[in-house]
Amino acid sequence: MTSVLSQSETLTHLEAYVAQAERAELVKQVRAKIDELGIQYIYYQFISVTGRITGKGVPASHWESTAERGIQLVYGAMANLFLDRYGNYIGYGPEASELVAIPDPDTFCQLPWDKRVARVYCTCFRNREEPEAPGAYLTADCRGNLRRIHEQFQMEHNGLHLRHGTEPEMMWLKKGPDGKPNGGATQPYCYHIDQFEQLRPVVLRVIEYCNAMGLDMIQGDHEDAPGQLELNFMFDDALRTCDRLTTYRQICAQVAREFDLIACFMSKPFMGLSANGCHHNLSLWYGGDDTVNDLGLETLPGAEGVFRYRKGGENTFLPDPELSKTKPGPIGLQSIGGVIEHLGALTAIGCSTVNSYRRLWDTGLWAPVYADWGFQNRTCGLRVSAPGRFEYRAVDSMVNPYLMAAAIIKAFDDGIKRNLDPGEPEERNLYEAMEAGKQVKKLPMSLGDALQRLDEDEVIKSAMPGEMYRVYSWYKRDEWEKFLATTTEWDTEMYLSCLP
Incomplete structure (x- = not known):
């Protein structure tokens, strides 16, 4: 699809993304493909900080409305909703809002092992009702970041x-x-x-x-x-x-x-x-x-x-x-x-x-x-x-x-x-x-x-x-600290009988 970097600044990033000129036609083409292939269910997926595939499943009958409105998940899904060693949710706490994931129609594909099901990748945005930067690109979305960095x-x-x-x-x-x-x-x-x-x-x-x-x-x-x-x-x-x-x-x-x-x-x-x-x-x-x-x-x-x-x-x-x-x-x-x-x-x-x-x-x-x-x-x-x-x-x-x-x-x-x-x-x-x-x-x-x-x-x-480095650094430093704070089989073999 056309770069969204050039879209009108009067729209939020989310609104501009959904309003791209050729997107409406792509949404129609996906509907035709859904009907042709007999798709019943669609995975809407995006990528977490570790490369894990995250998202939701929605019946295919809701394709058009989901293509426009997206799916919502807590921001913490970007960090796998994991806790750090102190019991804090990494990246975003339970008080944080929910991201909006908008599907990219050109990534729609049937799953060959169950042809009733398809998947589509999504680009993620801040919630429409956020008090600050509503509908802006979610900078903890590594896939969306790559597209924008490459375009720049x-x-x-x-x-x-x-x-x-x-x-x-x-x-x-x-x-x-x-x-x-x-x-x-x-x-x-x-x-x-x-x-x-x-x-x-x-x-x-x-x-x-x-x-x-x-x-x-x-x-x-x-x-x-x-x-x-x-x-x-x-x-x-x-x-x-x-x-x-x-x-x-x-x-x-x-x-x-x-x-x-x-x-x-x-x-x-x-x-x-x-x-x-x-x-x-x-x-x-x-x-x-x-x-x-x-x-x-x-x-x-x-x-x-x-x-x-x-x-x-x-x-x-x-x-x-x-x-x-x-x-x-x-x-x-x-x-x-x-x-x-x-x-x-x-x-x-x-x-x-x-x-x-x-x-x-x-x-x-x-x-x-x-x-x-x-x-x-x-x-x-x-x-x-x-x-x-x-x-x-x-x-x-x-x-x-x-x-x-x-x-x-x-x-x-x-x-x-x-x-x-x-x-x-x-x-x-x-x-x-x-x-x-x-x-x-x-x-x-x-x-x-x-x-x-x-x-x-x-x-x-x-x-x-934006928030990507903060989330990545938090997640990975916590991983490193958890390793340093863990007694392993190696410790036991190395030190159990070293004294007296």
Whole structure:
């Protein structure tokens, strides 16, 4: 839909959003799709601070009125309605008002595992009756923030925009008699086709559902941890990629229920074995056109927007042949410089849990712990993985992709505006280079340290405008403090018999 940044200032953000010129037609198109597909029930969903999918279900007969008025939930849903260690609701107390979530019709899609049900993503606003800023964008809405941050970036850089793809690793675990994890569904043999074959029914079910929900699946493999798969889908515009990663997680959770498995997105469930990363492959483009990819389906089981991909245009990360045959072009180098400049703060978003740092501390497993870049060099935090893109590696499977994409856009913006130079690419094994005397900054190695780096970085904090940073910081600092205040099995094993 058309950007709402240009809408009349006489309307509230909510009113302007609902009044967008083409929205009424999209609402009608969704009604036609509801009738065509026999949809009876719709999930209206938005994304919490941790990337959790939150919302309500409404009978499809109420589509038109809900499209106009939205659904209401307490503001605290943005922080999963969780309590901190002192018993306070994180972000918003029980006295706070209720947000209004307005559906985005172009994200409407049938659920392939129960075709009576559909889902639609929402943009969130402050309540219409709030005494201050009624109907304004809810700044604790990470998905809405990403859209607005990306639009602002495009306005300031002549249409330059982020396209990215993710590599979502996760593990398929068996259930024990108590329903808890009981090891991986396969052995930890990387790229082993026989292990991949053991999970073939799971893989094919995931791909079937993904195609039905607009994900153009491109490749997959068995990774080197028990039951660990990486199934990739085509890169696209930033917001659609984040929506698809979120959808992919929903699909995996459903397939796990169907096969009585556990879809594990925890970053590091097993020590001594690879963790679940979620590398981001990034590029900045001018131009291009949205095209519908029907993925071989006879009829689209959802709005066209779900099946659109941005194609063509100018990839500014490709090498400039007049300057180098291998290095990214100037915008690409400046963007790499921006990420390296802000890598410490970015780590608080890309490695967002206490468990994330088990991944960084488990040595010998290609952990991306240093702020350097190179070509196909997995010892660096960033690598040019192919001409025209680079891979940001300090991000794992628990990431909130909307926060991550917004923060990367801010890092790119700073790199471009300040013409930041990332230096020469490192071709050596970075660990050996450091032993030879190279000085390289290290990533923060705990959630507490990363949050401190984030607090000191105004550029990356600007990716969390308004209330977003307050809610995120509160939630994550509480998580860190709860960990520090908890006695674990490790404590008992380490200290129970140490004296006398």
